[in-house]
Amino acid sequence: MKIAGAALIVLAALVVLRPFLVPAAWAAILAFASWPLYARIERGVGGRTGLSALLMTV
Known part of the structure; x- marks a missing residue:
């Protein structure tokens, strides 16, 4: 059960972070x-x- 919970948390984190990767x-x-x-x-x-x-930002 703990492994499934950890996998769910990792999956949720990837879903949240996916738009920021590119x-x-x-x-x-x-x-x-x-x-x-x-x-x-x-x-x-x-x-x-x-x-x-x-100067780099301007």
């Missing part, structure tokens, strides 16, 4: 692809991480 994968791809640009901007503004994050 957007999360795209977010990871975009973060990985834009990291070199972010690092270049961060070096350009003297290591100010907040300013470089702001």
Whole structure:
């Protein structure tokens, strides 16, 4: 009975998380692809991480 309950909880979690899997994968791809640009901007503004994050979002 405990295994069935655990399986039901896992299934319910997958149903809830399923709509977010593709957007999360795209977010990871975009973060990985834009990291070199972010690092270049961060070096350009003297290591100010907040300013470089702001410039990346604008």
